Amino acid sequence: MGAVKNKRMPRAVREQQMLDAAVRTFGQRGYRAASMDEIADLAGVSKPLVYLYLNSKEDLFTACIRREAAALTAAVRAGVHPGLPADRQLWEGLRAFFTHTAQNPDGWAVLHLQARTHGEPFAAEVTAMREELVAFVTQLIAVAAREAHRDPSPAERAEHEVAGLAEALVGAAESLAAWANTTPGVSAKQAAATLMNFAWAGLGNLMDGRAWAPPKS
Amino acid sequence: MGAVKNKRMPRAVREQQMLDAAVRTFGQRGYRAASMDEIADLAGVSKPLVYLYLNSKEDLFTACIRREAAALTAAVRAGVHPGLPADRQLWEGLRAFFTHTAQNPDGWAVLHLQARTHGEPFAAEVTAMREELVAFVTQLIAVAAREAHRDPSPAERAEHEVAGLAEALVGAAESLAAWANTTPGVSAKQAAATLMNFAWAGLGNLMDGRAWAPPKS
Amino acid sequence: MGAVKNKRMPRAVREQQMLDAAVRTFGQRGYRAASMDEIADLAGVSKPLVYLYLNSKEDLFTACIRREAAALTAAVRAGVHPGLPADRQLWEGLRAFFTHTAQNPDGWAVLHLQARTHGEPFAAEVTAMREELVAFVTQLIAVAAREAHRDPSPAERAEHEVAGLAEALVGAAESLAAWANTTPGVSAKQAAATLMNFAWAGLGNLMDGRAWAPPKS
Amino acid sequence: MGAVKNKRMPRAVREQQMLDAAVRTFGQRGYRAASMDEIADLAGVSKPLVYLYLNSKEDLFTACIRREAAALTAAVRAGVHPGLPADRQLWEGLRAFFTHTAQNPDGWAVLHLQARTHGEPFAAEVTAMREELVAFVTQLIAVAAREAHRDPSPAERAEHEVAGLAEALVGAAESLAAWANTTPGVSAKQAAATLMNFAWAGLGNLMDGRAWAPPKS
DNA sequence: AATGAATGAGGCTTCATTCAT
DNA sequence: AATGAATGAAGCCTCATTCAT
Structure with missing residues (x-):
């Protein structure tokens, strides 16, 4: 995992962690092959949090x-x-x-x-x-x-x-x-x-x- | 469909039809987003025939x-x-x-x-x-x-x-x-x-x- | 299960089995609470087959x-x-x-x-x-x-x-x-x-x- | 939102606001389709407060x-x-x-x-x-x-x-x-x-x- | 040479619910 | 009195792939 899990953090920080993980995953696997599961894992958060902050795979990719x-x-x-x-x-x-x-x-x-x-x-x-x-x-x-x-x-x-x-x-x-x-x-x-x-x-x-x-x- | 259906044809010809359909589909949708279903449809054959001739999605893409x-x-x-x-x-x-x-x-x-x-x-x-x-x-x-x-x-x-x-x-x-x-x-x-x-x-x-x-x- | 599983059957028959199962499930649980999983199980088929024949939960309900x-x-x-x-x-x-x-x-x-x-x-x-x-x-x-x-x-x-x-x-x-x-x-x-x-x-x-x-x- | 947010109010009043929002949401969307998120939003409070006062979705619906x-x-x-x-x-x-x-x-x-x-x-x-x-x-x-x-x-x-x-x-x-x-x-x-x-x-x-x-x- | 019937596995997304403050 | 942060569980759907004919 890319970060300590379950630690409460302000939203802005978490978002950057998610984007870090997403860029890495999208860059290496491709948009379709990248799974939200893998991204959430790499960011050290649960999937629902990714959706709460970034809305959808499409929006995440755009971000x-x-x-x-x-x-x-x-x-x-x-x-x-x-x-x-x-x-x-x-x-x-x-x-x-x-x-x-x-x-x-x-x-x-x-x-x-x-x-x-x-x-x-x-x-x-x-x-x-x-x-x-x-x-x-x-x-x-x-x-x-x-x-x-x-x-x-x-x-x-x-x-x-x-x-x-x-x-x-x-x-x-x-x-x-x-x-x-x-x-x-x-x-x-x-x-x-x-x-x-x-x-x-x-x-x-x-x-x-x-x-x-x-x-x- | 890209070809008349159910007509018996020699293998070499069918393979080219399949590759035509595959190139078009892969080129437009991307490797992951292209589905074997769409390729078979576009080639005018059933999916099992694609597998019989070209083995797998990976092999098809390689071909x-x-x-x-x-x-x-x-x-x-x-x-x-x-x-x-x-x-x-x-x-x-x-x-x-x-x-x-x-x-x-x-x-x-x-x-x-x-x-x-x-x-x-x-x-x-x-x-x-x-x-x-x-x-x-x-x-x-x-x-x-x-x-x-x-x-x-x-x-x-x-x-x-x-x-x-x-x-x-x-x-x-x-x-x-x-x-x-x-x-x-x-x-x-x-x-x-x-x-x-x-x-x-x-x-x-x-x-x-x-x-x-x-x-x- | 409501039917013998994995037996090949003509599409028309399978569709009726699916509708039977769906009516029962929708009627008892309600549209939202009914799960496609339960319906497929009750019909004695796998979920993908339900989707192949009936398209979506909405279409299934309409049918x-x-x-x-x-x-x-x-x-x-x-x-x-x-x-x-x-x-x-x-x-x-x-x-x-x-x-x-x-x-x-x-x-x-x-x-x-x-x-x-x-x-x-x-x-x-x-x-x-x-x-x-x-x-x-x-x-x-x-x-x-x-x-x-x-x-x-x-x-x-x-x-x-x-x-x-x-x-x-x-x-x-x-x-x-x-x-x-x-x-x-x-x-x-x-x-x-x-x-x-x-x-x-x-x-x-x-x-x-x-x-x-x-x-x- | 249906009410001014974050204003301290006596419990009885808040509860009525929540019930108002819940009746409206349940009535329009149905029990399953109504989400606690939407109800809380419409009531102008945070979700935990809804749970604090009304315990669960089931209890809320019963109320x-x-x-x-x-x-x-x-x-x-x-x-x-x-x-x-x-x-x-x-x-x-x-x-x-x-x-x-x-x-x-x-x-x-x-x-x-x-x-x-x-x-x-x-x-x-x-x-x-x-x-x-x-x-x-x-x-x-x-x-x-x-x-x-x-x-x-x-x-x-x-x-x-x-x-x-x-x-x-x-x-x-x-x-x-x-x-x-x-x-x-x-x-x-x-x-x-x-x-x-x-x-x-x-x-x-x-x-x-x-x-x-x-x-x- | 060719196909209709069928499925295991996995992906995106949402939800009710809790924790710590 | 009140909330921002967080998640386990589950649901809809699609896909690559195989079987039996």
Whole structure:
């Protein structure tokens, strides 16, 4: 059990314990495979108390998503120092992202895998978080453009193009993170550097209009 | 129902019908939420027949993963013409990848979401496919380096640097495919172009030694 | 158990066994207090089979109501010989009614107590049956009036006066049936006689215009 | 909530609030479906207080039945003026009955539906009340007999015959009440008159020994 | 080659009730 | 006089799986 049982505690504390247990269980087993029994056990409380405080499995899952999403965006924002040059800011943001997700694998699994895998009450919650991160990156790109004395036109690119880049970045980051974790001799920092290398030049080219041109076929 | 019922058919055909139904159901509902009842219904057969041919839900899911993984890698290989220049080969491969995933959204959901979301019997199957794709990309990068007539020193870069790039590329592609599938108005070709733009310049820079350098902190 | 267990039987037979068990359980325990477990046990089957055939507790209860309502109205109609004089017809109908309810106390409890006690999906089912009985009695009263060679003026009494009498008669019958079921030493025939005595003179008086007049207050 | 919360109040007052809430909840939801949570909420107190004062759900329900039964019999007795002729007394009693039940639908539902629907601790409570009402009617019949200068023999009829009449009367009354409530153009008073018409002549005939004779079949 | 009949096990949820203050 | 914290027990329902034909 994750906590001493049967000790009276204020509601707020118990709720956090429940969310801790739920994030861990949902992250490892998946939404459907996770059982309320296991979550209650892990939280060190009886099932009815979980229902009293969190209402239903669906609500509990939603609460997990919200808490983890808030924690992640907060971590990324906290890692970035606004005064720095744009590339440095991106670097810091990526590092914060990697660090947070590495330290919260279950939370990240909840956000990235479970919430997206299970239908509509949940996916929307993640979309909101994702939009916040995309907005953050978009703004960084604009800053970078200004620094390079380029005209701000890139900011006018179709919204879904930027969203696509963000998707690609996140996908690459996840992939690298998993790879770094399972490949001896590769540190998290090196993985972040690889990603920066992969991404930064491409972003720069895009902003210069020097895009790779697909063949006309 | 997906097929005429009660008509005697050879086993191979029935199995494909079942796998079709299973891929669709698993892809849309998820592994746990999909019920053998629904799959059998959709396949137009009775449940015992599904068990007779495919043994168990786990085996059925595994069979789905294998079939879809084989179909995807085959599609990518078929899309690439070995004689072309490297960037063109990469482009063709990406196009084939995005086209196939766009035409098989349920199959892709099975591979990318469901199989990874549910523990160990399944994740390994996807890992195998992934490694095949990564190897393919790794080799393309090597070809590109040779074509650029650059001195071989870049090739001496730590092997895992190239491997990291390949990982990043594949991860980005996977993420973008899921995103393109669920975002209206984004075609397979656009997704491929977005990724090419994003990646190619970075690869070029790296091969020229113009890498982004992380701060020493 | 109410039946030999685990013997394969055609669906139609099993369904009747389940309905038998359900009527008995619902009638004795009440809708809420009856448990699907008990019903399945009494029917000699496992719970899932009950759900497979009858869908849900609500549907099962509805099916019980419908079956018992149909059986009751059929019994009343079967007891009446259309050629007889009206009082004799009424008597036969009442006898059939009280006999049937006495032989099916649980079914009658389901109709009279349980279905009316639990909200709207169910009450409507009983209302339909009730209306059929009321219509039957209404028509009998009209026949009686004609037989008495009385001038047609009574027939012109406000339609709802006749309807009110029919309602009162049916309501009295229902109440008496429940009472006869739970009072030892009261036979169906006695109950029918009591009601006939109670009602027939009143009906006669009314048809003669010798109505009791309420004080003007 | 039905009352201001957390205000210290004398026990007697709190108990009445709880009973009010309980009658309403039991009457609308039924005994089983009513939850102690809802009752406590509606009463504006915490659940432990309900248990402190009323002990258990069963005891609470019993207390409701007793209170409502007492209120109903009191209302009927209060409506009757002993000096009047018997028919007039019956009329007043019926009117009082109809009025009270119409104004206390939840209380009436508790007595008539819920208490009878749920087994033995409760049915007995209602039986007691019913016997009181039956005794009252019985005595009225005796008075009527005396007034008509008939010999009192009818009072010697088997007890359960009178009880049967009372049942029929109450059943008819209930039926008429429901019917009057749902049929436009029929007032409560008209319904009461219909019932008097229906009943009075029959009672008179019975007392004269002019009973309807069932065929010998 | 194919299916109608059947079930053990487990999951979500609710409820009456108590404890400690 | 009054309540926030907590739980054992039980109920409805679904599912993967098998048996007998």
